[in-house]
Amino acid sequence: MPALPVPRPRRMSPLARREARWGLLFLSPWVVGFVAFIAVPMIATLVFTFTNLKLTQTDPLRFVGLDNYAKLISDPQTWDSLRITLTFAALQLPIAVLVPFAVALMLNSRSLRGSDLFRVLWFLPYVVPFVAGVLIWQSMLNPDSGWLDQLLEAVGVTNPPNWLNDPGFIFPGLLFIGIWGIGGGIIVNLAGLKGIPSELYDAAAIDGAGWLGSLRHVTIPLMSPVFLYVIVLGIVDVLQYFLVPLVLNNGTGEPGGQTLFYNLQIYKTFFTYQDMSYGATLAWLLFAVTLVISLVVFRASRRWVYYAAER
């Protein structure tokens, strides 16, 4: 009898089924959490965007179609806050990528004595709770008693900036405050640098490459996956940025409305204006923006990220 091409049975062997059952059992905490705290709230938020939900509902709850989206498009405050967030992101991301890389290069250098101690101390501010970090930097950046402006005065700057109260200097001020968050980036970069095989540097040296040459042709290409990782997580983070201004000036947007970050706008819509449905619409726009930017970065990364192990 000629063998008929039988499709492989979809049923799993009893052993495989048992393994799958155990796997799903161990997975279950995440599944429950995902459904309860992520999937259902996400869908609910999406539904909210088509309603007129308020925290304290006075009008009868009803579907309003695309009203919230129409409001979103015509609301100048939304686009202004999105512009503020994107501008800040454009300033902050290069720092979040380059500074930890530079520090990690230094910590990884064979010429640096006591690199273990250096590593611990460079990482230390990362564990400083952020409210405390903001207060420490607020004091540091004080135009009268802060060391930065005192230093600037000492080297001859006549009118050092009032970092946190001058609309023209608030972004640099916030960038200073953010510099204490580089610890994680330093460690990730350091791990990446340690993973580069030293033969590659030897080969580059034989080919006549100096420090700059091997940085350009060995270190940077091999570190590109780490850069991608730092960039993507950095984008997710910075697009949600608003806690520092919230602690600094209670979310008033001072100075001059320069700190009305997009996420601050969302939280104010929720908790100050108690407009749940519009806040939900704002939140979904933030999600969409995050996804689009991340996807663009992933797409573009094919051109510059080098995977040594790629087959």
Added chain:
Amino acid sequence: MVRLDQPTATPARAEPAPSGSRLPRRPRLRRRTAANAGRSFTLTFIGVVLLAAFLSPLARSVLVSIKSPDQVSQASSPVWPADPKVIDYQGQSLTVYAVPLDGGERDLALLTKGRASSTFVDPQDLAAPPITWVGSWRSLTPVWTFAPQLSNYTDVWDQVNFPRLLLNTILIALISMLGVLVSCTLVAYAFARFRFPGRNLVFMLVIATIFLPSAVTLIPTYTIFVKIGWVGTWLPLLVPAFFANAYDVFLLRQYLMTIPREMDEAAAIDGAGPFRTLVSVILPQAWPVIIAVGIFHFVYSWNDFLLPTIYLVGHEDLVPLSVGLAHLSGLHNAQNPGMIQAGTMLTILIPIAFFLLFQRMFVRGIVITGVEK
């Protein structure tokens, strides 16, 4: 350390030192050339300068926290904590100033103040007749003595009910840490060791949740927590921790993948079930990452400001330190910077101590996430 008042060389004392601690240092194989040494010195010097700048706000806050409010309000006061020097002269206390005299600057105590001229006494020689100096005493700089003081710390301690807030912070951090460790370890174990339909898809879903802004899920969650009466309790901060989160699952899974399977297979042949294998084979080998995740979460929880603010608003006795500190700064920022900085120091002390104690594992934990992505 051998104490001198004890009988010498009891047998117990003669034990060899733990291996490794007394070995002679390995001689350097490569001789440093002068150029190398120069480069090494330059780089280390630059490193020290940059590090000093990086940590200077911390140093400044330590100093401010032990200064008196009087000193902080005086622009010309020194960087270190100090009080104006005063001496006791015939029952009254006089402030000492640096007075420029013909023979150079001398430290003299101001006896009578005058716009055109003032009289001073010499603190070294109180019996001598007062010295008259021509000029406005206001133009003189006082002499400062080193005087650190802890009153800012005691003030904060009382004002924000510090022991209570500290206890809140520790309890929230520890309970949610327990939840994170148990749930994330189970989930990571599922991904690292079991094949089930759609495993890769589910894992991608786990990672994808990192991209979800927390604002998207906040409102329904908040509304439900209001409805079931959890707002104003710690439950919204604690319960979600028991249902695993993407970062920690990822971290643990990456580590569990590196543990060889031979041991679990041996345990399985000996009749151990999957749960038994986890507890007696996997966990003993996964200590570094479990400690790393534990510290991560501890620091994260210690840091968390937004959720406690949202869920514990109006419950001053339940809030953690971060909220109490923000509150304190809102009340006192302008009046007493020393007190604010004392508050920040008290808040950062435990996370920093924790980090310094476990820094190796902590760093290792991040290395695992960073390399594998």
